[in-house]
Amino acid sequence: MPQGAAMNALDALVQPDRVHRSIYTDADVFNAEMSKVFGGAWVYLAHESQVPDPNDFLASRMGLRPLIITRDSDGGLHALFNRCAHRASIVCQAECGSARRFQCSYHGWTYSNRGDLVNVPYPEGYPADFHKAGHGLAQVPRLGTYRGLIFGTLNLDAPSLAEWLGPAGPLIDGFVDRSPSGRIAVRNCQRMIYRGNWKLAWDNAGDGLHPTFAHRSFVILNERQHGGARSLSQFKASPDDTGMYGADLGNGHMFVDQRPGLHQSFWETQRPVPGREWYAAQIEQACGDDAADVLEVAPGSMINLSIFPNLLIKGNHFETVDPVSVAETRLHTWMVAAEGAPDEVNVLRMRIAEDFPSLGNPDDLELFERCQEGLAIAEVEWVDMSKGLGHDAEEVSADGVVRAPVTYEGPMRGYLRAWLELMSSDVKLTTAAAGEVTCEVAA
Numbered sequence: 001m002p003q004g005a006a007m008n009a010l011d012a013l014v015q016p017d018r019v020h021r022s023i024y025t026d027a028d029v030f031n032a033e034m035s036k037v038f039g040g041a042w043v044y045l046a047h048e049s050q051v052p053d054p055n056d057f058l059a060s061r062m063g064l065r066p067l068i069i070t071r072d073s074d075g076g077l078h079a080l081f082n083r084c085a086h087r088a089s090i091v092c093q094a095e096c097g098s099a100r101r102f103q104c105s106y107h108g109w110t111y112s113n114r115g116d117l118v119n120v121p122y123p124e125g126y127p128a129d130f131h132k133a134g135h136g137l138a139q140v141p142r143l144g145t146y147r148g149l150i151f152g153t154l155n156l157d158a159p160s161l162a163e164w165l166g167p168a169g170p171l172i173d174g175f176v177d178r179s180p181s182g183r184i185a186v187r188n189c190q191r192m193i194y195r196g197n198w199k200l201a202w203d204n205a206g207d208g209l210h211p212t213f214a215h216r217s218f219v220i221l222n223e224r225q226h227g228g229a230r231s232l233s234q235f236k237a238s239p240d241d242t243g244m245y246g247a248d249l250g251n252g253h254m255f256v257d258q259r260p261g262l263h264q265s266f267w268e269t270q271r272p273v274p275g276r277e278w279y280a281a282q283i284e285q286a287c288g289d290d291a292a293d294v295l296e297v298a299p300g301s302m303i304n305l306s307i308f309p310n311l312l313i314k315g316n317h318f319e320t321v322d323p324v325s326v327a328e329t330r331l332h333t334w335m336v337a338a339e340g341a342p343d344e345v346n347v348l349r350m351r352i353a354e355d356f357p358s359l360g361n362p363d364d365l366e367l368f369e370r371c372q373e374g375l376a377i378a379e380v381e382w383v384d385m386s387k388g389l390g391h392d393a394e395e396v397s398a399d400g401v402v403r404a405p406v407t408y409e410g411p412m413r414g415y416l417r418a419w420l421e422l423m424s425s426d427v428k429l430t431t432a433a434a435g436e437v438t439c440e441v442a443a
């Protein structure tokens with residue numbers, strides 16, 4: 001299929017058992033995704049704990065659009081486009097901080113953290129009908145929060161955030177409620193970049209077939225060092241005999257549940273991390289009989305919950321998927337603290353959140369780059385995703401969740417159906433000015 005032709009044949013690109021290579025390689029498909037998916041759908045932007053106090057701000061992105069997430073002096077949230085209303089320069093270069101005002105470093109236009117233009121240097125030169133009120137920072141018109149997670153969409157016709165999340169909502173609750181206070185706090189991140197399309201990471205997030213092979217060296221190293229029955233050992237031999245399953249949650253969201261593959265506490269199966277014994281001893285001393293329950297908050301939740309199109313909740317941390325171009329993607333791994341847990345637990349959570357991303361993600365990223373290289377062969381057009389298709393081991397529950405053994409490729413087929421629906425729809429994107437934003441609290 002020639003470059004560019006893909007957008008005219010979208011329906012043909014996603015078939016029940018296979019997808020066309022061009023959805024990973026075609027620049028026109030990528031540009032349409034940046035509007036219809038990373039604009040038309042609800043996109044994860046940040047967590048409220050990253051802007052906890054009035055006047056806090058944080059840099060973020062919505063697809064290719066740089067954003068400043070701000071909390072104004074009254075506590076209201078805004079997602080401002082980081083794009084000067086004068087001649088388009090990025091206004092804020094800091095990643096986070098506290099500021100009431102943002103001054104563009106090019107010609108000095110200055111904005112409030114609500115996005116209003118508050119000062120223009122040498123104003124006497126402007127025409128009589130130039131009003132500051134019409135030149136604020138454009139912003140994301142619809143925001144929504146769910147258990148502190150902030151989402152935004154440019155599509156006023158998108159469903160409510162609660163509807164969009166659907167059965168993924170209670171699974172987010174399960175992740176957050178492992179924290180003793182029922183609240184989490186997102187801390188700093190570890191950054192990686194790979195030369196491949198963003199959907200290679202999305203495919204992988206619902207892929208329970210790959211760990212046995214892609215992470216084989218990690219599994220072997222793990223067992224040699226620490227013995228069997230450690231996290232990842234469940235993928236060693238026959239993953240589908242363990243009860244682990246994958247699920248298509250609808251709207252592109254996916255779930256992989258590894259919990260049935262483990263027969264001990266998560267803490268017991270967690271691989272050793274630096275300081276494990278010392279921190280555990282502190283907790284045992286401080287918490288006595290409750291120590292085992294307190295320690296259980298430290299390791300991963302043994303789930304992979306993927307909130308389409310850009311948030312992966314994995315283990316005890318978040319990962320965000322940021323497209324850069326059709327063949328380049330940033331992956332950020334965010335440490336997530338359990339508010340109200342002892343500091344020792346949160347240090348352990350941080351060490352554990354460094355474990356798989358440091359030792360396992362390089363396997364995945366290397367394979368994403370190999371896939372992108374293979375996808376460059378124009379004459380070999382199709383990517384197979386047929387495992388489990390039509391198999392009677394697939395179950396559909398009352399809420400529409402399709403669940404199947406963990407090595408089946410149903411979650412990928414499910415998210416690509418949702419992708420196709422979004423990509424085929426007529427989406428009208430819009431921006432707002434200060435004072436025009438709505439923010440819905442879904443939970």
Ligand code: FES
Pocket residue numbers: 084085086087088089104105106107108109
């Ligand atoms: S581009 Fe920002 S003040 Fe000119």
Ligand SMILES: [Fe+2]
Pocket residue numbers: 204210211214215360364
């Ligand atoms: Fe992996």
